[in-house]
Amino acid sequence: MPTRMIKSIFFTRFHPEKGSRVLHQVPEGSITPSASPSALKQPLFHFPSVSDYIIPRQEFCDRLVTTCTNRYRVVGYPVCIKGEGKYYRNEFIFNFALVLDEDAADWGSYASVVRKLGRLLRALEEQGGFLSREEDLRMFEDDEDDGLSWKELGQTESQTDDDDEREDRHFNTWRSEPSGSGGKVYALCEMILEDLNNYCECMIPIVDDSNTINLKLFPTHLPPAPIFAWHVPLLTIDLSSFSSTTISSDLTLTRILPYIDGTRSVSHLSQLADTDLSLTRKAVQHLVYYGCVILLDIFHFNAIYAPTAEIYDFITDQSLQEECARYVRIPHISLAHGARDERKTLAARNVLAEDGGNEAAAVDADRYRVPKEHLVKLYTSLKQGLTLRNWVLENFELLTCVDVRRFITFGVIKGFLYRVHKYAIATSSSGVAGFEEEKRREVLMKPLEGEGRAYGSDASRELPLARYLDGLHSFDEICTELRMNERDVLERVKGFGEVQIIHR
Amino acid sequence: MPPPLPPSSTLHTILLVTKSRSLGPRLVFHYPPASPSAASLAANTPAAWYGTATSTSDDTDSTSSDWDSSTEDGAGDDEEVGSRASGSGRAGGSRSVHSHRTRLTAGGFRALEGFDEDDDGLGDDMNGDSSRKGNGIGREGKAGGRAEWETVLGFKMDALEKMLTPGKSFNKRRFELGVEGIVFVGAPMFVREDGGWKKGRRYGNKDMRTKLGQDAVDKANDSKGYDQDEGVDLDEPDSEKFVYPEGFEPGYGHGLMSGAASGAVSEAGSDTRSQSTNGSTPDMTMFNIVFVLNPPALEYQLRVKEMYDNVVRKYAKALKYEQAKFDYVWKESKKIMAMKTRAVENGDPMSLAWHKIIASSPLAKSIATIYDSISNDKIAHVHLDATFDTSFQIPQAVSTPYIPTAMEPQMPGLWLTTANIVNEDEPDLNFTQHYALLLLEDIETLVKELEGDAKDNAIAFYIRSVTPTKSLHKLSIAHSIPSQDIQYIAGHLVYWRRARLIPPLHQRDTYIVSPNADMRALKQAVSAYATRFSALPSLPEMLHKLSGPPRPYAHHIPSPDHRQVYMDILAWLMRGGWVTQLRTFAWVRVPAEIKAQVAAIMEREASMKKAAEMEATRHNEDNDSIASVGDSVLSGGETGHVKKSSLLSGNWPATPLRRSPHSEETEAMDASTILSPRLQPYRSPARPSSDAGSTSSRITTVPATSNAPVATSPQSQNHPHRPSPLHFNAAIRELSPSSSRPSAPPSIVSPTMAGPFSPSQETAVESASSKFEPSLILSPQKANEIEARWLEQICASFRDPDLREMWPTLLKYFDGKHALDDVALREGLKRKRIGALIGMIREGGWLLTVRHW
Incomplete structure (x- = not known):
């Protein structure tokens, strides 16, 4: 995930008389002009023209609302809390929004963060007035002076049944915190911006409660393709390094995992592991979703394979060929010198022939190395209408050191071979x-x-x-x-x- | 290049919102009238082919109830809908990967649908926090009666109206508002300060000032940098993918938008002014045509952009043009609103009212048409009024080079080929002229479509002359049609999905059943085929024939009399994506003998050069002066040794094969890498060639490959004075001119010249050849020096003079990117001749070939 995707985080609060006001913004001046010396010279976009979408009508509150302006995408989750007697006009409307680039590809992961934050802040506000408590009336003050009257109004309405201590605390909060910066909400903006931009996740304790804000950007994956009984899963990561119980609490998955070897079909797996076929399919689908598994076809010698257009990459990519040579080589067993195994003898003879017959003492490693040229030749000789069986017979000489199954599988995995069904x-x-x-x-x-x-x-x-x-x-x-x-x-x-x- | 996404319109609703001085913001019209049914939502999900092309899956699974049927391929459409509707409820509850998928496709809308099911879909979507607060959106949607008149998409009318009439800062900009899973995409159009809808010349001098002022405003807006291109006015041409000639613009076979527009504007100028600026304060101040989409999260940007660029913006511009001309939008809006009011008073059901509105208002009808066509991925053809009609579409992918896999299913039926991938390295602007036009409809159908329009008679003539077996180039010659014209028509037909550019069909080419064929369509195809080609092998039979070992198509044609009809069959199969051409790609294979020969020759040259150099030092003074002249022209600042050589080889930069972009690199690297190849023979004497002869990382180790053969040959080891690397390069270059002209008698390279080898030397070559490994030349056009030498040596070994002559021409196709099947066409040569030549080369074992599409 690209870093520093978040251009700005800001907290907007609706004032019944003054309209929408940006109370906190990180960096300063990114949304509304700020007098702070470190502020951006120019806001990222013209806030008043989109303020209707930041603080929309009640109908649009409590859901994700995004808007695009000036090449930025503003992702917000306006929240409207109704509190009889608690708030002035019985409503508390705010939005904690992120600003991203408009064409950010995977902004869905940010959207879920915003949604979570919105809900969390709502809960915090409902429980203990997390947001309203530290609100500084001066934040709403412009040139007009009726801010105070609202303060009085708000106080009288919201504090009628509260005790004095609470009011004092409010008062102190207002006094002690400078406008625009400082305060928990501002700190929250700052930390979220930094942590999400740098680490894609954050854990922010909220001091007065035992609450913590845990956020993480999860990349969006494609929905996995359906798995069928004749698919053959092949693990791409070594799941055995985990102890099998910790991977998943999915019993089916735990049971089938030891049997997944890249040759057995899903149906076969479910038989071996004695699991329900549909559950097995589902379990494999989970593995596919998380990219732990790729799907192959059932390998047999009546199958037909042919190159795809990607064969170009194989032929031109030397490192791919080397990888292939390592992968398809039949593991060397030291009895080769004994030459009891006919296949081994053949292999040895073949290598000797290659060396012009005069290098009898060839190094063992070389002996079982598959020349890249052979690999290329073999792959390009696969074609439509030619079953693997016949192909093997045609190319028997070249295949002496080659594990045919791995050879085919390699091509299918890399995408330059396809199975002709x-x-x-x-x-x-x-x-x-x-x-x-x-x-x-x-x-x-x-x-x-x-x-x-x-x-x-x-x-x-x-x-x-x-x-x-x-x-x-x-x-x-x-x-x-x-x-x-x-x-x-x-x-x-x-x-x-x-x-x-x-x-x- | 990412695989092409299937066309999958996620269009949900179209809204028309206006803002007027008398009425304020008004949602004038929306279509479809009711929230889309579950059926249309299901149709939006591309699940039908997602997975394998099979329909038994349902049955396979029916034992298990929790394998959600909604992701399965429905056996029939009705079942599909039913299962999805019921399935989605279950999916919402289970926190599985698989319900994730349901969510991605249909989930965004479930809340808006107002299904009475336990859908926590929206809340669950993103963070799994299953709060139900977010789901209130569409609850009212279900209430019938008056409620249907008051809510749209589950939102109250007035709330939507306010949200969808943004401020003037959105003028001509993309308006995008996302609310949970759905997004409102609009192109708001505002009246100008002067009360007009168009700026322009027609306003006479008096208005000039205002105009300038407005221009400044527009410019200021544009300079903010937001979607510059949206600032273009109506009479500026749209930026299309194709450059259309006048008369071939969008608006397939009908009156054309920009063409007609720009022409009509000047005439209509006075009109416009009198109409729209008449009352000085026009009632309507803005309108916004809003498309509501529900794109899947991963395709969000793409889908929104393609819808906006291709449909929303163009439609809004067309409406603005009409508004400027006839006050069209506002007049129609008033009409629609009046009809709606009447319907409410009469207590008519919405569906009936909508039916009436669409029947009487062309604006409403155009919205309905666009919705119906675009949401089905078709071309929308709309008539705004008697004089103006136009078409909209979202262009679709024509072909794909990828095959579908179990992991990544792909839209079936898409033409599988690499034939129309343009090579970035050599942008061949004329490549389309070597292609043939495959009409996707029958000629007569197509001509009939065009017949209404008198001025397209020429097109009808062209279309009748089109055949998929002849390239555009040949067509233009055969019918003496200007080739530009024919390419324009081709572009036009291709853009409007009436045709496809393919390599001309030929009976000697090979065709196979496409791995991407859409077998689901087989049933219909079989009967369609049967009516078209009766008394011929059935479709399954043809497919069977084409699915064996690859053979030229001619093989399947029983007799010459059948040729034409079989080619028609082939065209038919091609059109449906049932078959694809199997094309041959090749690389030059350099055997070890050639490498050894070249190495030996170079060795000899080096020693000759050495001698020549001793000679040259004597005439040093005279030469240097001339050398510097040649050098400055040819190759910048190189070292003194090279100067001399470049003088000697004065013409080498002119020969195409000689161009070695790495020469300077080579120079720079020589000093540092010169030792490594020399060491290799000693390290593993058994198989020295494994390193020296390998083609690995040819580009970076140019000096290694070019020097190694010389260095490892026995002679060079005995050489008393090891020549400096620069000498080697000089030697190579010195030789290049003579060898790069294959027709000229090759002085050293030709086989006859092998004579001077002493017997001992010849055996040395032979034994040396075992030290080389055969390798491929990946790109003959960019061959480095040693590769070029090999190629020359190969050429010299040809007996056939024609082949020797054509070798350089053919060579450029041996790069694995060009299909050998196209060579004759591109070179304008006889197919037979090229076929024979390539056959000879292949028989000689000089080529590695592979076949794919």
């Missing part, structure tokens, strides 16, 4: 009369019934395969939901009449 569309069904479809459903129902039962009690699960054949459901989804493997699904689909398979 497979969909099925029943072409005849659109034109066929409804009853025929019903009949087909019945036929399909029977073989599926068993699985459906085992799967869950939900009747909708027992719907026939037909519902998946509209081109909206990837085979990952169909397989996950029907708990069948792809080949079986394909076979069933084939028995279904005219069905087109589409990859996209």
Whole structure:
């Protein structure tokens, strides 16, 4: 979050006779001209022209009101407190507002701070007159002299049933504090401005109570995408460093966390952890929201992957390639020299061949290093219509030191590979009369019934395969939901009449 | 570049507020009459595609009641609405991530809706402090009868009226007032001090003084710096994305706003004056057209800005123009207010009254039209009066280079391509002329739309000639249409969403099913396709064909007779975003042998240079004088050695490939980095090339790469006098002129010249080649010296003379940014020839190619 976003904080109070007055402003002179030597020469904007939005009509009070003027955004939360006999004309209206740049992108986080402050000050005022108590009448004084009359009025009205001591305290407050600066409210403005601008949070104790003002700017996140059973979560941070109980009180989350490994689908996780599928999805969604997890597809060798436009970045970015080489390398096990493992032998031979055959004593680290050129070549040879299985067969030589799953995952994570999903569309069904479809459903129902039962009690699960054949459901989804493997699904689909398979 | 956001108008209501001397602030009209229904709110949420393109999710989840259905994709619209309405209540209560999302989308409005549900949404939104105080806003909204006449959006009329009539300091400025989740965006227009609505020439001399005064005021306002551009007056042209020629401005196929406006103004001048300045004190002093939006927090700035810039401001200006001319706004306002009063007296329900008002007042009708169109992300076409109509829209993204992922879903159906990303490095202003125009509607439909307007007959002719298989350039030649005209029309059609610029469709290009295709639309598309292309493979069949291993489209065309109709199918598929072109991108791959050869040559040159230099020192005096002359012209203040070389290579800056922006850097860095590459062979003798030959951080280690091969070759280690780094650079430059002209006989570089290698030297080259690793040249246009040498060496190895000639032309497309499929088009050459040449290069293994969109 950029620092020093808050240009000014000011406290405005509505005077029944004098109108809206800015009682405190930090920095001085930022809202209304000030005589203070440290004051800004010119206010940020013309206050009178927006004062109607700072102190609006009662209807607009107690809600967030923002307005834009002179390239500044004024975020305020006008509060109107009604107190019979407590205030002059029984109302106390104030606004504690922030000034930001008009085009500040994420001003929502400031808005929530203002809202919280407004409510808090309201409570403080209602409880103990936090704001009205230290009010200095001279703040309202201009050139006119009827301020005093209001003071008397206000006093007589508000203090009729109060004791003398309270009145004295009021009196002292007025005397002791110089106008415009000093006082708790002013200090509050000052501290909030400084702390939020510098640390994005603040904790301000309010001396006479046990109250504390705790504020923090929370960045706004995008709402997380819905999670489905066939998504594969992969942790981006090491949650094991936390003890699992402290991460969350969410029991589902605690249970599924140990199983998240970047290969298991949500549905698989819920089986392993014995949790409810929908709760599992929700838990994963929380992780997505906080950026702890990214979502992948179900990896298998019948899947098709192809490069996206971002492949350009991979090819031109050497550091990315190095990162990839480290990531996809098959961890070296020292039995390589024993050459018992055929794969290892191959790897060794390959490396030897690269070295021209004359460097038999190659360093171990080098031996299992994947040349960047190979990586580039491998990634660019993935294409639409080529299943991973066939691709592996085509590029067997280059893949000797490469963990294929990690290789693919790396591309998907970085966004330069995408999974080409497979969909099925029943072409005849659109034109066929409804009853025929019903009949087909019945036929399909029977073989599926068993699985459906085992799967869950939900009747909708027992719907026939037909519902998946509209081109909206990837085979990952169909397989996950029907708990069948792809080949079986394909076979069933084939028995279904005219069905087109589409990859996209 | 951020991914394009889907068009998602968050428009909620449009209000017209006026302030007059007789009546004060008045909320004249608002549309829609009632607070939007839950249905329209649900329509505002882009949840339909958010997630995967699936509709079974509901069923999958129906076992669990607390997986809120409101975030799920509704199977049908009705269900969606229902579930959202009921779901939002639950969401408000649960403090989950997921309810957060509901809040972001619909939450802002729930309080205003006055739903009788436990919504602490607004309070919960931001800080989780669930106070219910903030929720009083819309409670009255539900009360029927007279109450509906007294409140708008849950606010009392008079309160709103006061809030929405700001002071004069907001004249021509953006008026923005946020109240919790909603924002009022307005463009207040004020009457001038002199009682007129327009400043301008027409006021004669008497008014000059006032005018000047007002100008000064305006200037003062502007100089405050707030939205300068809003200070522009009506007859100044709008700042559009496209520069429209006269007659092609917004106002698609109809009378045009600014064009007509500026023309009419001068004639109407006297009119204006008599009308609006007549009574010297006009009744209405300001009007404010206010759009009420509820943008999601993260898109707030964007949505408000696009609405203001594209609709609110333009509409307000149009109204002001009409007001200046005919006292339009005030007349209409009085009419509307009178009708409202009558309706209240008669006790008519609001809906009926609104119906009548819209039927009889063009102003009210224009507001309704704008609301209906803009809130559905369509183009609003409004008729303000008999002579003036115009159009408004919020421009939409045409294409995206990104594919949707599980984490970041994207609006489906958007054209997936990198074809229309303009390369910042080389702004090719004419790039559109190589593109073809793909009409998004059928030609006849489009022509019919235009037929009402006589003066657009020319456009109709152009449109009939448009075909997606021919570039604009070719079209303009074929139909002898000036290319400027055709580009204007293209721009116009594109802006008004009637067409799209695409690389011309060609049967030899490859097309695949777009990963971003909108499969939800498949059902309708199948039947639409079937009626259009009967007796041909069905849409699913076509998609199936195009989803196998990538093949040229011609492969799918059964016979030459079918060519035309298959190209039509392709255009149809392209239009719907079902397919996208798979384009090929390439980089030059430099094999180790080339590197070794170049290194050997450079080694030899260095020693020759050494000898030449000894020679040169003898003639030092004569040379230096000339050298300094050449130097001052060519390359500023470089060292003496380089001076000499630049003299020798007098023409090198002129050759395009030679341009090395890093040369000065190189000089500066040589001294400090010269040692490091030399050390590397000793550090890991087994694989010296891993460092020396790697292309890593080529830019910063230019000297390392250029010097390393020489330094590591066995000969140089035996060299008695290690040449200074500057000598190396000099040597390289000295050679460059001859080698940079590939057609000229390359003196040293050509393969025939490899002869002079002694057998021992040749074996040395071979063994050296194992020390190099093949690498890529990422950007041939910006190749450094050693890369340029490699490229020349590659060129020299070609047998085919045509290829050798075309190599420099082709080279610039081998940067991974230009699609090879476009080369022929851009160069204006035969496709076949280019295809053959590129094929040869690929067969030689000189290219790394990758295909994407």
